[in-house]
Amino acid sequence: MLFLFLFFLSGLKKELIQGKIDELERLDNLMKYITDFKxxxxxxxxxxxxxxxxxxxxxxxxxxxxxxxxxPFEENPTAQSLLEDGIRVICGSHPLELLDEDFALLVKNPGIRYDNPMVEKAQQKVMPVWTEVELAYLISDAPIIGITGSNGKTTTTTMIADVLNAGGKSAKLCGNIGYPASSVAQEANSTDLLIMELSSFQLMGIKDFRPHIAVLTNLMPTHIDYHGTLEEYIEAKWNIQKQMTAEDFVVLNVNQEEAKELASRTQATVVPFSTREKVDGAYLDGETLYFKDQAVMQVSEIGVPGSHNVENALATIATAKLSGVANEVIKGALSSFGGVKHRLQFVGQINGISFYNDSKSTNILATQKALSGFDNSKVVLIAGGLDRGNEFDDLVADLQGLKKMVLLGQSAERLKRAAHQAGVSFVDASDIADATHKAYELAEEGDVVLLSPANASWDMYANFEVRGDLFLKTFEQIKEKV
Known part of the structure; x- marks a missing residue:
């Protein structure tokens, strides 16, 4: 027995050593063919x-x-760790004189604007300014599927990875979804696929970046404060395809005229998707989702509700078919898809009441899309948050017929006015935990408790994740007591 155990340990040790050797060999190969930074x-x-x-x-x-x-350095454990590993760090401020040094390249955090004095000075010095995804592309042995758009990026990125993995591919999530692309790219090999969520901020900082498949979910007027104009925002998104050729594919939402216009401005092969018309790609006809005249699945079979998720599913179907995944596999994976945390996430049921966490819905449009997937007469909606000064008139039609609303936060009074116009009764709540308890008490078997605030969280919570996590925690507490 001892011999077998020692034999097992020996094998495990060899496996670990081999893994380290493989990692070093891969790094050595990187060093051989990427000498630009030496x-x-x-x-x-x-x-x-x-x-x-x-x-x-x-x-x-x-x-x-x-x-x-x-x-500041003393509050910056990441900087401390980098310094310990021999990397120079300067913390606490951004001294412009730093750029007087002879830097060949600036790699910036995507959230740092281009009118930042450091970035402006770098550009004045004609210094290349990249984001980290360009580095990921340069070192990646794996083909890249890049997903961008105003809404639905994270859900579509996750859907695509789930479907491709179900189809026997090795799909690795990375990018704006929370896993640094340059870290994941180092671990990937040529048999993997990098499924990369990309923001407009990241795409402004690319040079040679070239995905094999690019997906544009939709275009909405967002981040105008960063980009200046809608036109510049769209151009940032459209950077995704600037190095692509006819051997590559752009999966494009042609429900929008802006996207149709973009289709004429690419060298890539355009594969359209639409919920409004039959196209030479993925489309909705009645209640059936098709790809090039082949029925793939029914709308009712998609694992997450909402008209926006029909669009996300069509984008996923197009990408999966381009990647060689069978229809039955696509249908199975999309049917079992449970959503992304805080994005119309199905949480579970208590006494036949379904709970959905859509804390990411921080604006009216997102809540409209969430409500589109349900029968309003069975929905108890939790809404409210940061007061940005806007009324909710555009939401009134979508609120009509709701079973009840539970309102909280700074914007509650404005939402009450919308509820009155819609003819919906409401109750007040002090916070998300209180709102979740009250919504459960108001609901009956077969109903839905939907957290879709239509507001940012910053009046009460640090971010939408904190708000959503409290909703999840309260759900578990209620479930334990039942």
Missing amino acids: DKKVLVLGLARSGESAARLLDKLGAIVTVNDGK
Whole structure:
């Protein structure tokens, strides 16, 4: 018995050693064919996960890396860790004179605007300004499927990964979804697929980046404060395809005229999807989802409700078919898809009452889309949050017929006016926990308790994740007591 145990340990040790050797060999290969950064001075502006990943990768590739982050060093464990590993860090401010050094490249955090003085000075010096996804592309052995758009990016990215994995592919999530692309790219090989969520901020900082498949979910007037105009925002999104060729594919939502116009401005092969018309791609006809005249599944079989999720499913179907996944596999994976945390996430049932966490719905449009997937007469809606000064007149038609509303936060009084117009009764709540308890008490078997606030969370909670997590926690507490 002891011999067998020692034999097992020996095998495990060999496996671990081999894994380390494989990792070192892969790094060695990277070093052989990526020499662009060797002994070049590179500035990484802003940390967070993507900044740390970029700094560590550039250091591995032989760059002389400096990291500059606004958070004070003594409060900055990431900067402390980088310094311990021999990477130069400057924290607490962004000194413009730093750019007087002979940097060959600036890699910035996507959230840092281009009118930031450090970025402006770098551009004046004609210094390339990248985001970390460009580095991921340069080192990636794996083909990239890139997903961007105004709404639905995270859900569609996750749907695509689930369907491809169900089809026997090795799909790895990365990018704006929370896993730094340059970290995941280092671990991937040529048999993997990188399923990369991409924001407009990230796509402004690319040069040679080229996905094999690009997905544009939709275009809405968002982040105009960052981009300046809707036209510049759309151009940032459309950067995703600028290096693509006819051998690559752009999966495009042609429900929108803006997207139809973009289709004429790409070298890639356009694969359209639509819920409004039959197209040479993925489309909705009645209650059936098709790909090029082949029925794939029914709307009722999609695992998450809502008209927006029909669009997300069509984008996923198009991508999956381009990747060689069978219809039955697609149908099975999309039928079992349970949503993404805080994005119309099905939480569970208590006494036949279904709970959905849509804390990510921080505006009217998102809540309209969430409500579109349900019978209003069976919905108890929890809404309210930060008061941005807007009324909710545009939401009135979508509120009509609701069973009840539970309102909280700064915007509650404005939502009450909308509820009155819609003829819906409501109750007040002090916070999300109180609202969840009250919504459960108002609901009956067969009903839905839907957290879809139509407001940001910052009046009461640090972010929508905190708000959604409290909803999930309260659901579990109620369930334990039943």
